[in-house]
Amino acid sequence: MSETMHADYLASIETIADRYGRNPDFLIPMMQDVQTAFGYLPRDALEGLADLLGIPPSQCFSVATFYKSFSLVPRGRHTITVCLGTVCYLKGGREIAETIERELEVKAGGTSRDGLFTYEPVNCLGACALAPVVVVDSEYYDHVKLRDLPRILKKYREADRKGQ
Amino acid sequence: MGETVTLTIDGRETQAKVGETLLQVARRMGAAIPTLCYHPAVSPYGACRLCLVEVKVRGRTRLVTSCCYPIREGLEAFTQSDRVLKARRGVMRLLLARAPESPELRKLAESMGITDPQLPSVTKGKRDCILCGLCVSVCNEVMGAAAISFSYRGVERVVTAPFEQSSPACLACGACAAVCPVGSVVLEYDGETVTVEPFGNRRPALRCRECGALIGGKGMGERVAQQLSGRLTQAVDLCAECKRKISAQAICQAGTAVVAWPALPEGVTER
Numbered sequence: 001m002s003e004t005m006h007a008d009y010l011a012s013i014e015t016i017a018d019r020y021g022r023n024p025d026f027l028i029p030m031m032q033d034v035q036t037a038f039g040y041l042p043r044d045a046l047e048g049l050a051d052l053l054g055i056p057p058s059q060c061f062s063v064a065t066f067y068k069s070f071s072l073v074p075r076g077r078h079t080i081t082v083c084l085g086t087v088c089y090l091k092g093g094r095e096i097a098e099t100i101e102r103e104l105e106v107k108a109g110g111t112s113r114d115g116l117f118t119y120e121p122v123n124c125l126g127a128c129a130l131a132p133v134v135v136v137d138s139e140y141y142d143h144v145k146l147r148d149l150p151r152i153l154k155k156y157r158e159a160d161r162k163g164q
Numbered sequence: 165m166g167e168t169v170t171l172t173i174d175g176r177e178t179q180a181k182v183g184e185t186l187l188q189v190a191r192r193m194g195a196a197i198p199t200l201c202y203h204p205a206v207s208p209y210g211a212c213r214l215c216l217v218e219v220k221v222r223g224r225t226r227l228v229t230s231c232c233y234p235i236r237e238g239l240e241a242f243t244q245s246d247r248v249l250k251a252r253r254g255v256m257r258l259l260l261a262r263a264p265e266s267p268e269l270r271k272l273a274e275s276m277g278i279t280d281p282q283l284p285s286v287t288k289g290k291r292d293c294i295l296c297g298l299c300v301s302v303c304n305e306v307m308g309a310a311a312i313s314f315s316y317r318g319v320e321r322v323v324t325a326p327f328e329q330s331s332p333a334c335l336a337c338g339a340c341a342a343v344c345p346v347g348s349v350v351l352e353y354d355g356e357t358v359t360v361e362p363f364g365n366r367r368p369a370l371r372c373r374e375c376g377a378l379i380g381g382k383g384m385g386e387r388v389a390q391q392l393s394g395r396l397t398q399a400v401d402l403c404a405e406c407k408r409k410i411s412a413q414a415i416c417q418a419g420t421a422v423v424a425w426p427a428l429p430e431g432v433t434e435r
């Protein structure tokens with residue numbers, strides 16, 4: 001990591017830590033903010049944060065690995081969640097998951113090579129009446145059929161192309 | 165000060181101070197309660213569940229972990245009831261599944277009456293750890309290094325160095341190895357390096373300045389020296405053997421039985 005990169009890191013981490021008065025009791029919200037800022041929890045950022053708060057880095061690592069919502073590796077710009085709960089599974093969730101894995105060339109928890117999608121299968125989203133369910137970021141797609149998938153993926157790919 | 169309360173353990177009445185745990189009081193009375201994650205040097209954590217006892221609360225009995233159960237007036241506890249012994253054996257079977265190879269654990273299991281040749285083994289896991297947390301606590305609370313911690317969760321839970329890479333905070337003091345009840349932590353010396361496994365903490369090794377024997381990590385030596393003063397600091401980089409020798413020489417030279425090292429500071433006891 002270059003020096004300038006490091007200065008950038010430090011500045012943004014300081015801003016985040018100051019937001020919570022550098023109080024280690026707020027470690028989790030601070031880490032959430034770090035993740036929002038960087039898209040994941042870079043090791044340098046976590047070590048910098050620990051240093052600012054006067055806590056051991058081992059504590060940050062412990063928290064980061066405990067919660068599913070934290071990621072220590074870069075994540076895609078969109079998270080695509082496929083429900084594999086009993087109902088969704090029976091109503092075609094498995095095929096949807098397989099198609100996405102093939103299409104994006106990812107395994108569970110993985111990120112597509114273009115950095116666009118992180119794929120996460122889950123067990124029941126509590127919306128079984130809408131099965132099978134696919135969620136992208138916070139948008140729900142219900143009664144999804146295999147033939148709907150290209151349209152869904154395309155939507156985010158295009159939005160992303162326009163956004164750049 | 166401390167308020168005194170009266171409680172009954174296995175039918176015998178006794179007095180104890182508020183703030184004491186049921187385990188402390190029961191052991192003082194001679195009750196045999198097996199423990200794995202309890203160590204007087206660190207705060208109780210209640211991880212291994214082996215210290216189960218039965219307590220009577222409002223006419224109903226229930227099982228609690230005695231190592232972290234605070235006593236109070238009128239408490240009634242049973243440490244050897246059938247229910248307790250059965251529950252402990254159940255817990256022990258689960259622990260054995262995690263660390264089936266540990267001779268320490270097998271010995272304890274035997275003493276509890278578990279002799280079935282067929283031991284369960286659910287985790288061909290990463291390594292033999294019962295996740296008692298003693299190494300984590302001793303590193304954090306006693307050494308102040310916090311070089312290891314619990315990581316991940318559920319079946320993936322494991323004790324690691326941060327980012328699963330050698331931690332610069334590790335003193336290679338060996339406290340983790342000393343407290344591990346199943347003998348899973350070891351210090352491996354390789355030339356001038358000592359590695360604390362399975363955490364993979366590689367640190368510069370400390371040698372006895374007299375005989376050259378390897379006696380832990382340099383970091384530990386520095387930390388200990390910081391906390392001692394005067395002539396005591398001279399004993400930091402000596403192995404136990406050489407310490408004794410030098411001490412004996414000093415006594416002989418003085419011609420009388422003087423103590424070679426000054427008295428221990430207040431509050432510190434010799435083990």
Ligand code: SF4
Pocket residue numbers: 292293294295296297298299300323340343344345346347348349
């Ligand atoms: S390595 Fe040993 S001391 Fe540390 S948690 Fe595992 S069993 Fe306990």
Ligand code: FES
Pocket residue numbers: 083084085086087088089123124125126127128129131132133
């Ligand atoms: S099984 Fe998919 S929402 Fe319940």
Ligand code: FES
Pocket residue numbers: 198199200201202209210211212213214215216229230231232
């Ligand atoms: S000794 Fe009480 S739970 Fe381990």
